[in-house]
Amino acid sequence: MFLAGPASARGTLHGVVELREKVVLVTGGTGGIGKETARGLVRLGARVVVTGRDPGRAAAVAEELGVDALIADVTRQRDLRALAETVGERYGGLYALINNAGVHPPRRELTEDGVESAFAGNVLAPYLLTRLLLPALRRGAAGGTARVVNITGGVPRGRLDPGNLQAERRFTGWLTDTQYNRTKLAMMAVSRTQAERYGGPDIAVTVAYPGHADTPMTRALPIRTYPVLLRPVVPLVRPLMPLLWSDASRPARTAVRVVAADAANGVYVGMNGRRARWPAATTDPAVRDLLWTMCERLAPA
Ligand SMILES: NC(=O)c1ccc[n+]([C@@H]2O[C@H](COP(=O)([O-])OP(=O)(O)OC[C@H]3O[C@@H](n4cnc5c(N)ncnc54)[C@H](OP(=O)(O)O)[C@@H]3O)[C@@H](O)[C@H]2O)c1
Numbered sequence: 001m002f003l004a005g006p007a008s009a010r011g012t013l014h015g016v017v018e019l020r021e022k023v024v025l026v027t028g029g030t031g032g033i034g035k036e037t038a039r040g041l042v043r044l045g046a047r048v049v050v051t052g053r054d055p056g057r058a059a060a061v062a063e064e065l066g067v068d069a070l071i072a073d074v075t076r077q078r079d080l081r082a083l084a085e086t087v088g089e090r091y092g093g094l095y096a097l098i099n100n101a102g103v104h105p106p107r108r109e110l111t112e113d114g115v116e117s118a119f120a121g122n123v124l125a126p127y128l129l130t131r132l133l134l135p136a137l138r139r140g141a142a143g144g145t146a147r148v149v150n151i152t153g154g155v156p157r158g159r160l161d162p163g164n165l166q167a168e169r170r171f172t173g174w175l176t177d178t179q180y181n182r183t184k185l186a187m188m189a190v191s192r193t194q195a196e197r198y199g200g201p202d203i204a205v206t207v208a209y210p211g212h213a214d215t216p217m218t219r220a221l222p223i224r225t226y227p228v229l230l231r232p233v234v235p236l237v238r239p240l241m242p243l244l245w246s247d248a249s250r251p252a253r254t255a256v257r258v259v260a261a262d263a264a265n266g267v268y269v270g271m272n273g274r275r276a277r278w279p280a281a282t283t284d285p286a287v288r289d290l291l292w293t294m295c296e297r298l299a300p301a
Pocket residue numbers: 027028029030031032033034051052053054055057072073074075099100101102103121151152153154209210211212213214215216217218
């Protein structure tokens with residue numbers, strides 16, 4: 001096991017890693033925060049590959065930022081497997097994988113793999129893509145430490161009910177108990193197991209909270225997606241969101257910093273770029289074992 005300090009460790013990430021010619025993959029990098037993350041990494045000299053579902057948006061971003069763009073829907077396992085194969089063949093080594101694409105569906109729906117879609121996109125996709133890309137990451141480390149950066153969001157706290165991980169009983173609750181928050185919290189628990197299993201001198205797994213931005217995801221959310229008690233204030237706050245959070249480059253800085261600073265395996269980095277305390281549910285070994293076993297079962301090798 002290779003953990004960089006206790007869960008309560010504080011402090012800012014240090015160091016500057018030379019990114020010139022290093023290959024970095026950003027899922028959901030054709031729009032929103034992911035696109036600004038890609039822009040920030042290009043500025044630091046990295047060779048960036050972005051993914052998205054829409055070929056038109058992908059082509060436009062490839063031209064605007066000078067990046068490569070690949071098509072993959074993170075809620076589809078066949079797309080993730082094809083993506084990993086293409087990345088391995090085309091680039092050989094991968095220095096960093098940023099599992100940025102997030103899924104916030106308006107209601108409970110199942111993917112073609114039979115998995116609840118937020119669980120598929122927010123938990124299984126970072127799990128599966130990381131596992132498939134481990135050989136490329138080990139090659140890309142090239143004597144340094146390759147990075148896996150899993151992007152969390154929402155309000156990732158509270159309990160994880162083993163009987164409701166795929167919203168089998170309840171999709172949206174009263175305050176913070178939503179399927180989006182639940183799956184981001186579950187992903188953080190899985191990330192800690194990834195850090196224990198994969199982390200070492202050649203790979204570091206870090207979770208990052210980007211902070212808020214007015215993006216295609218936030219704009220598309222119907223009011224019923226919000227927790228019941230927040231619904232009355234959503235129409236009042238919504239017009240302010242483009243004013244308060246128009247700049248997606250600010251939240252993008254967190255992931256750029258994790259890639260460009262010294263490796264921080266098993267660390268949770270908050271939106272101020274400082275180490276943050278892991279939510280209590282992610283420290284529960286029973287929850288973590290259950291989630292890992294679920295991932296293995298739902299996305300077999
Ligand atoms: N926005 C916020 O305030 C906020 C706050 C905290 C955390 N976060 C987290 O930060 C990350 C980025 O958030 P964002 O607001 O920028 O999200 P977003 O608006 O959904 O991001 C758009 C990008 O994601 C791609 N995308 C969307 N669904 C996808 C799917 N199923 N498969 C593959 N690509 C997909 C889009 O391309 P296509 O549409 O062409 O697929 C586009 O490249 C997410 O993990 C989110 O949970 C966001």
